[in-house]
Amino acid sequence: MNSESIIECVPNFSEGTDPAKVSKIVAAMQVEGVRLLDWSLDTAHNRSVVTIAGSPDAVVESAVRAAGKAAEIINLTQQHGVHPRIGAADVIPFIPVSGASLADCALLARNAGLLIWRRYGIPVYFYGAAAARPDRVQLEDVRKGQFEGLRDAARRDAARRPDVGGPELHETAGASAVGARSFLIAYNVHLRDADVTAARAIARDIRASNGGLHGVKALGVLANGRAQVSMNITDHRTTPMRKVYERILELANRHGAVIEDGELIGLIPQDAYEANAEWARNIPNFDPALKVLERRLERPLDWLKT
Template identity: 50%
Template sequence: MGAADVVPFIPIDGVTLEDCVTMARHVGEQIWKRYQIPVYLYEAAATTPERQNLENIRRGQFEGIRAEIASSPARKPDFGEARVHPTAGATVVGARKFLIAYNIFLNTPDVDIAKKVAKAVRFSSGGLRFVKGAGFLVRGQAQVSMNLTDFEQTPIQRVFELVKKEAARYGVAPLSSEIVGLIPKKALESAAEWFLQIENFDSSLILENRLSAVMGGKMALGGLRAGVEPFVEQLAAPTATPGGGSAAAASAAMAAGLATMVASMSRGKKAFVQYERALSEAIARLSELLEALKAAIDADAESYNAVMKAYKQAKDSAGKDGVIDDALKQATNVPLGVAERAREVAAIVETLKPITNPNMKSDLTTAFALARAAMEGALANVEINLESLKDQVFAAETRKRALALRP
């Protein structure tokens, strides 16, 4: 079709297919604006059902598009004028899932058998969804050549088994198979689980996956318990810090984390597409709250330690009340901030209930309970600090803010 034939955006890690759609449409628009190359959108980014299939857009290749782009409404580009670029042609930009190019060699040179097997396997002829296929003769062997367009819906092991079954009808069998290009690790993990019949398999059982999660901060060595256990043990230790304030901040952070998970797992799904903007806004705000609350876990302990230090220093200071009050004010502001953020998390959780997957209702219930508990605990810490303050103006203003947070 052009110098840059196809530009696909593929979600690999940390992004959704919907994110890729947004990027594809932005890039498509910029290609036209900057280079005057007409752009067609395909797959998940397509603006019409007909353009979801790349073959429909490519039909006729460059010559066909050049001949019809100005006269056929079906050939009108999504971005740009109805004319091809004189040297760069046209470009297709889209968003799709990872495509696996997977070929299976049969123990026969009869290419007709490969073609029959491919016909039985590919979706266009009534076979497996998300499989495209054809038969070829390669290096003297019949080959079933396939593209798997969604390995999560139609896994590679299912494709292999069907090819094997269809080939057996003609008295032949798979000889070997090959991957052309790259393949997601998840696809091979799924195949390994299937063929090895591993009970209770989980990808975290794979050494490299576990190490990657630990190094990336997503998991502690030893599992989830190992991640939380040191903090819980510190809470249980006979020391003043960390205490209730840090626990409240941690509780609110967990609430924000759970709410983020629920919103993220609903965003990008067809059933909730009408709530895409609201979910994205909620995720963005929850991310900010989560970071602030995580920081407050240490900040609360540090502010308490600062109060203890102020009391010790005040013994030798003429203005001891001022020194202590300054430390107490900071020790009050930290849990007050936690309470305010916890209340906001709880409010966001309430807005998520009608616009997210109902099967995750228990997660939102837990998040709400954690946020409310965090708010109550944080406000208790606020009050106990205010009782020791000499600055009654500050105390009165703070109590007013705290009272406004209570339901």
């Protein structure tokens, strides 16, 4: 890994209803050598996702600054979200794009976690390839109980305390899960019926942990008045998007539901994109120039001004 290596980072923040707050976080992330590729607010889940890429040290610095700004303006004791969360800067994953390995990104994650604690007093849990313990490899295990539950558990159970900092969580900003992983595709499908029962049944049947598709994590939730199957696809090469969509259609038919449309949160890698695929046509206003990582790297967004 060297200064020409490209690292992606996709921090998730526990704020999706106030564009002004999210804009301040994004603006704070501007660092020389870092490109802004995408950012979005999800009001239904009260969550925002930012995608950046650039040289390793610069991306670490950008992510650390984001955690500090999020802690400054997000108070977890005064908000709730459908999506599980433990921190203002909830999840900060580092992903290799070119000239770097997953092991390299794990080292970057460890460095970022130390900086977040030293600068801002926000404790950190390491997950994914950066996990310091086997029981923290899976993000859902780290976030068990969410902010409120983890805050109480960390006080009474040494096994739930942060890897860096603490032992208690930050009073209003919680903790950050900092990790390293391969590409993850955040893909949601909306059902026509607002009854969340079918969405939960589809999510149960498609997720890998229940014997469904390899590399698929799924939840059935109610989002903006519509039932939604919210998925993370962690291995798109083994389980391509078309296979996920085909299985969703099968399960929807089995459970008496109708697929309305889909959405991507953040970007997808070029090798996951299939021109004219049905799953892509089902996403309103889908534009590969804006949603494919490699294409976005060539035409990044302008940084926001505060």
